[in-house]
Amino acid sequence: MTTKQISVFLENRPGTLAEFCKVLQKNNIDMRAMCVADAMDFGIARVIVDNVYDTVTVLKDEGYVCQITKVLTVEMEDRPGALSEILALLGEQNINLEYTYAFLTREKDKAYLVIKVADNAAAADILKKNGVKVICQDELEKIFGD
Amino acid sequence: MSKYFSPEKETASREQIVEWQNAGLVDCVKRVWDNVPYYRKKMEKKGVTPDDIKGIEDLHKLPFLTKDDLRDAYPYGLLARPLSDCVRIHSTSGTTGRRVVAFYTQNDIDLWDECCARALTAAGATEEDVVQVSYGYGLFTGGFGLNGGSHKVGCLTLPMSSGNTDRQIQFMTDLGATVLCCTPSYAAYLGESIHERGVRDKIRLKAGIFGAEAWTEEMRRDIEETLGIKAYDIYGLTEISGPGVAFECENQDGMHINEDYFIVEVIDPKTGEVLPDGEKGELVFTAFAKEAFPLLRYRTKDICILSREKCSCGRTFVKMTKPLGRSDDMLIVKGVNVFPSQIETVLLNHGYAANYQIIVDRHKNSDSLEVRVEMTPEMFSDELSKVSAKERELVAGLKSMLGIHADVKLVAPKSIVRSEGKAVRVIDKRNLYKG
Numbered sequence: 001m002t003t004k005q006i007s008v009f010l011e012n013r014p015g016t017l018a019e020f021c022k023v024l025q026k027n028n029i030d031m032r033a034m035c036v037a038d039a040m041d042f043g044i045a046r047v048i049v050d051n052v053y054d055t056v057t058v059l060k061d062e063g064y065v066c067q068i069t070k071v072l073t074v075e076m077e078d079r080p081g082a083l084s085e086i087l088a089l090l091g092e093q094n095i096n097l098e099y100t101y102a103f104l105t106r107e108k109d110k111a112y113l114v115i116k117v118a119d120n121a122a123a124a125d126i127l128k129k130n131g132v133k134v135i136c137q138d139e140l141e142k143i144f145g146d
Numbered sequence: 147m148s149k150y151f152s153p154e155k156e157t158a159s160r161e162q163i164v165e166w167q168n169a170g171l172v173d174c175v176k177r178v179w180d181n182v183p184y185y186r187k188k189m190e191k192k193g194v195t196p197d198d199i200k201g202i203e204d205l206h207k208l209p210f211l212t213k214d215d216l217r218d219a220y221p222y223g224l225l226a227r228p229l230s231d232c233v234r235i236h237s238t239s240g241t242t243g244r245r246v247v248a249f250y251t252q253n254d255i256d257l258w259d260e261c262c263a264r265a266l267t268a269a270g271a272t273e274e275d276v277v278q279v280s281y282g283y284g285l286f287t288g289g290f291g292l293n294g295g296s297h298k299v300g301c302l303t304l305p306m307s308s309g310n311t312d313r314q315i316q317f318m319t320d321l322g323a324t325v326l327c328c329t330p331s332y333a334a335y336l337g338e339s340i341h342e343r344g345v346r347d348k349i350r351l352k353a354g355i356f357g358a359e360a361w362t363e364e365m366r367r368d369i370e371e372t373l374g375i376k377a378y379d380i381y382g383l384t385e386i387s388g389p390g391v392a393f394e395c396e397n398q399d400g401m402h403i404n405e406d407y408f409i410v411e412v413i414d415p416k417t418g419e420v421l422p423d424g425e426k427g428e429l430v431f432t433a434f435a436k437e438a439f440p441l442l443r444y445r446t447k448d449i450c451i452l453s454r455e456k457c458s459c460g461r462t463f464v465k466m467t468k469p470l471g472r473s474d475d476m477l478i479v480k481g482v483n484v485f486p487s488q489i490e491t492v493l494l495n496h497g498y499a500a501n502y503q504i505i506v507d508r509h510k511n512s513d514s515l516e517v518r519v520e521m522t523p524e525m526f527s528d529e530l531s532k533v534s535a536k537e538r539e540l541v542a543g544l545k546s547m548l549g550i551h552a553d554v555k556l557v558a559p560k561s562i563v564r565s566e567g568k569a570v571r572v573i574d575k576r577n578l579y580k581g
């Protein structure tokens with residue numbers, strides 16, 4: 001029911017994000033989505049990749065502090081209003097979003113939304129009950145594989 | 147059953163203590179002069195002879211001994227008795243260069259055991275108690291010291307040594323240990339492990355004596371809470387015998403120094419000048435009662451404050467604070483003494499690793515202090531707010547320890563410059579502006 005995101009600690013100095021991307025590139029890791037959150041003195045990159053465990057191994061070898069985070073990924077129609085409808089569903093049930101970001105694949109007319117909440121199961125239930133498609137890791141990999 | 151192990155010593159009048167110290171010092175200086183050419187040369191260089199030392203008021207005339215002296219004199223250079231009179235050695239782990247070896251006669255061991263027996267008694271141990279000694283046994287003084295003290299009190303002693311947590315917890319529960327002796331970090335670890343295993347209700351511990359490591363009041367409260375005990379601090383260095391040179395009483399408010407065996411001074415680490423009680427400075431010990439390795443004016447590099455305020459426990463021995471830092475790495479920032487060890491303690495207490503760097507700078511005549519801390523997997527989260535909250539707690543922790551604000555900067559793992567494997571701890575950029 002959840003998908004795996006890799007969260008990576010980035011120091012706040014010029015070039016850290018570029019270095020990070022270069023590491024992925026050097027190791028032929030295809031980054032499907034990325035979102036960076038910045039604090040004053042550090043940043044956190046959240047990435048969606050094809051092969052989670054290999055990527056974590058590469059990053060750890062390169063000296064990064066990273067972790068696999070379970071997040072919800074939902075399918076949305078690529079049309080105005082789709083995002084706000086989904087967010088409204090969660091909002092109505094008082095579910096707080098820690099963060100969210102969207103990505104596209106080669107699939108036409110579809111977008112994907114990554115959602116981080118405190119209770120994945122509860123949020124997934126609400127979404128499913130309301131007809132929103134929540135994607136599991138296997139499905140996500142299949143989408144990337146196509 | 148007394149609350150003191152040796153009441154006639156521990157509650158002696160100041161006049162009596164000074165009398166012991168005067169006689170002990172005069173005797174010790176003579177013994178050292180006659181038997182330790184290394185120190186005799188130091189005295190001659192300073193123009194002092196045993197005749198100049200009539201009591202503790204003359205102590206300041208004697209030259210200091212430092213760890214460098216101990217290394218130079220390795221192994222036998224400071225030995226005051228023939229080897230045939232010695233029964234044991236202990237040694238400090240040398241991170242740099244040569245080790246330091248200290249020798250003990252049987253009397254020296256007895257004296258040391260007595261010190262540890264006083265510490266255990268002050269922590270409430272009697273012959274009814276079961277004392278689990280989880281300090282390392284070996285060259286390190288922790289294990290043997292508390293072991294000897296425990297025997298002397300008549301406690302059932304469990305010589306566990308360090309490590310093997312499963313076995314530690316098994317013996318602790320099966321044999322009903324009531325007093326635990328180990329490093330504070332190991333006590334904290336044992337506490338966590340006991341909770342993880344769900345055997346907290348099988349633990350009979352009531353007290354613990356934790357030393358050989360810097361620890362904070364915060365850590366004390368944590369340990370006391372997790373293990374349901376009173377946690378006591380103990381102080382000692384291998385060079386001046388081992389743990390038990392000073393120990394905490396029931397007030398847990400500073401450590402009483404065994405003044406019938408040791409004379410303590412606090413000096414200005416820069417000038418060597420003796421400071422009045424109550425002022426922060428480097429601890430200097432004269433171990434006049436020891437036979438094999440009687441150090442005169444040994445500089446510990448530990449920064450402390452002495453207090454002669456009357457203690458409600460009834461002991462008359464002077465009290466020292468926990469070491470507040472090390473003299474060799476003291477920084478003065480905004481007029482306040484800052485020790486890297488204090489910062490390290492706060493970092494460890496907040497769950498960070500001891501991989502850090504302190505950067506002191508000065509802009510427009512105002513000092514700034516920045517602590518760079520390497521991120522660890524344990525402290526990381528995918529949520530910015532969680533990492534930031536931990537960071538803010540750290541800033542607050544540093545402020546309460548140091549008394550001044552320090553900026554915290556989280557940096558990538560292994561990004562702190564290491565020279566020859568050791569991290570460069572302090573970068574003082576203010577030096578650049580000097581003439």
Ligand SMILES: [Zn+2]
Nearest residue numbers: 395457459461
């Ligand atoms: Zn007291």
